[in-house]
Amino acid sequence: MPLVRIDALRADRDRLEALGRAVHDALVQTIDVPPGDLFQILTGHDGTTGMLRYGDHFGPHRDDGIVIVTITMRSGRTPDRKRALYRRIAELALEYAGTEPRNMVIALNENEPIDWSFSDGVAHYHGPSEPEG
Amino acid sequence: MPLVRIDALRADRDRLEALGRAVHDALVQTIDVPPGDLFQILTGHDGTTGMLRYGDHFGPHRDDGIVIVTITMRSGRTPDRKRALYRRIAELALEYAGTEPRNMVIALNENEPIDWSFSDGVAHYHGPSEPEG
Amino acid sequence: MPLVRIDALRADRDRLEALGRAVHDALVQTIDVPPGDLFQILTGHDGTTGMLRYGDHFGPHRDDGIVIVTITMRSGRTPDRKRALYRRIAELALEYAGTEPRNMVIALNENEPIDWSFSDGVAHYHGPSEPEG
Numbered sequence: 001m002p003l004v005r006i007d008a009l010r011a012d013r014d015r016l017e018a019l020g021r022a023v024h025d026a027l028v029q030t031i032d033v034p035p036g037d038l039f040q041i042l043t044g045h046d047g048t049t050g051m052l053r054y055g056d057h058f059g060p061h062r063d064d065g066i067v068i069v070t071i072t073m074r075s076g077r078t079p080d081r082k083r084a085l086y087r088r089i090a091e092l093a094l095e096y097a098g099t100e101p102r103n104m105v106i107a108l109n110e111n112e113p114i115d116w117s118f119s120d121g122v123a124h125y126h127g128p129s130e131p132e133g
Numbered sequence: 134m135p136l137v138r139i140d141a142l143r144a145d146r147d148r149l150e151a152l153g154r155a156v157h158d159a160l161v162q163t164i165d166v167p168p169g170d171l172f173q174i175l176t177g178h179d180g181t182t183g184m185l186r187y188g189d190h191f192g193p194h195r196d197d198g199i200v201i202v203t204i205t206m207r208s209g210r211t212p213d214r215k216r217a218l219y220r221r222i223a224e225l226a227l228e229y230a231g232t233e234p235r236n237m238v239i240a241l242n243e244n245e246p247i248d249w250s251f252s253d254g255v256a257h258y259h260g261p262s263e264p265e266g
Numbered sequence: 267m268p269l270v271r272i273d274a275l276r277a278d279r280d281r282l283e284a285l286g287r288a289v290h291d292a293l294v295q296t297i298d299v300p301p302g303d304l305f306q307i308l309t310g311h312d313g314t315t316g317m318l319r320y321g322d323h324f325g326p327h328r329d330d331g332i333v334i335v336t337i338t339m340r341s342g343r344t345p346d347r348k349r350a351l352y353r354r355i356a357e358l359a360l361e362y363a364g365t366e367p368r369n370m371v372i373a374l375n376e377n378e379p380i381d382w383s384f385s386d387g388v389a390h391y392h393g394p395s396e397p398e399g
Contacts, residue, residue, distance in 0.1 A: 001190070003203065003240050007307045013181045020186045038188030039238055041140045041201060046182070048279045049312070053286045055304035057267070060385040068307060070269065070338070072203070072240055079380045083389050090387030101386040105305055107269050107338055108381035114212045115241035119193040120234040121223030123216050134323070136336065136373050146314045153319045171321030172371055174273045174334060179315070205336070205373055247345045248374035252326040253367040254356030256349045 001116055001125070002027055002073040004040040009052050009064045011044035015097055022092035022099075023069055030084040031077055060102035067093065068105045074125070075110035082108065134249055134258070135160055135206040137173040142185050142197045144177035148230055155225035155232075156202055163217040164210055193235035200226060201238045207258070208243035215241065267382055267391070268293055268339040270306040275318050275330045277310035281363055288358035288365075289335055296350040297343055326368035333359060334371045340391070341376035348374065 004027075006019050020040045027033040045052060047064075054062050069089065077085075086106055093099040113125035137160075139152050153173045160166040178185060180197075187195050202222065210218075219239055226232040246258035270293075272285050286306045293299040311317060313330075320328050335355065343351075352372055359365040379391035 003201065003238075011182075013184065016182075016184050017186070020184070024186075034190065036188035037190040038186055039190075039201060040184075040186040041178075042184040042186065043178070044182040045307075045309070049277075049282075049310040051279065051282050051286070051306075051308040053283070053290075053304055053306040053308065055302035057300065057303040057305075058384045058390050062385070068269065068305060072242065079389070079392055082380050083392070086383035086389055087387035090383075090385075104383070104385060104387065105269075106383040107377065109242060109338065109375060109377055110381070111240065111242055114215050115243070117219035117223075117237070117239040118191045119195070119223075119237060121220035121237065123212070123219055124191050126212055126216070136334065136371075144315075146317065149315075149317050150319070153317070157319075167323065169321035170323040171319055172323075172334060173317075173319040174311075175317040175319065176311070177315040205375065242375060244373065244375055247348050248376070250352035250356075250370070250372040251324045252328070252356075252370060254353035254370065256345070256352055257324050259345055259349070 001037055002033055002039070002071050005070045006040065006042045007045060007052060007068045008043070009045050009047055009066065016042040016044055018097035019067060019093060019099065022096045023071070023089055026085055026088035026092050030088050031081050062103050065099060065103045066105065067099050067103055070107050070109065072109045072111060074113055074116075134170055135166055135172070135204050138203045139173065139175045140178060140185060140201045141176070142178050142180055142199065149175040149177055151230035152200060152226060152232065155229045156204070156222055159218055159221035159225050163221050164214050195236050198232060198236045199238065200232050200236055203240050203242065205242045205244060207246055207249075267303055268299055268305070268337050271336045272306065272308045273311060273318060273334045274309070275311050275313055275332065282308040282310055284363035285333060285359060285365065288362045289337070289355055292351055292354035292358050296354050297347050328369050331365060331369045332371065333365050333369055336373050336375065338375045338377060340379055340382075
């Protein structure tokens, strides 16, 4: 279910894939996402027709190694789980892709079970025969 | 109002447009979106600087024909309407673009009427003179 | 904190940057975003592998100068502030980038303080030692 977008500058296929694995492994390890529950859109911007602009919010000096991760998932994860997720993404992005933790920006968006269809026009989490709430 | 993003792999202009029409017609037919209420961002990723990664969540074997649709719209649609929307998107994406239903992934994000401005810096759904809630 | 995506057609680096500055200055001026709180993903679509499709919702005749801005931010801004934000974005996009107000589309998505990590795997807004809600 998590739908992940990762945006980075001048990232090639290998780096995008490493970042994708970092985020997915962190999701599996910290918030119990099933390994097959993998949906990612990864973009390496060229700096001209695709740009990332960033500041020094909360202190760290970011640079063009910045990686912006947005994750859409069902509501209900506790703050503790979310903190564990952020920590693990930062660790694994460093390990797999060499991304420095100061460059790792993450934002979550939550929705509800009925807001997902994974194939075949079916609302998998809500079920076809449940009464309407 | 729905703002639609469609991400696919190696899709050319014709395929992107067909997918866009499929999603828009489904919105018009199932949740009463006005025909002119069309705002879509369609991206055909090249597989190198733009990638989609996916697993077999909920069973179907997906392949590079995968299409990821995200729709932002005002809250308030019932589960039944959302189910009808998913079903119709899958049907029309197959009919217009040849996308197999197993490859069609859809996620919704909801916001509120005040969260939209369609032109001219105006909050069209909320109205300029309503009292603040 | 606001995470801003801006999508436009055939925009070069200068135009993307001008649009980015317009949105960021408007955020700073109307909803008290700190100047360094800048996170933007700007994309100039080529019209072939990246497309924008649009209609005439709410009347104005849009054209390929259309700019779609999506902003993710913490909940809590009043309708008045949001209206001021939309107005200022439209003004500054005209001033900085020559974007006509009829072509400026804006959508907001809200999340919560715990939903952000700006670096180092830390949930900056929620704090590491707060009790769980």
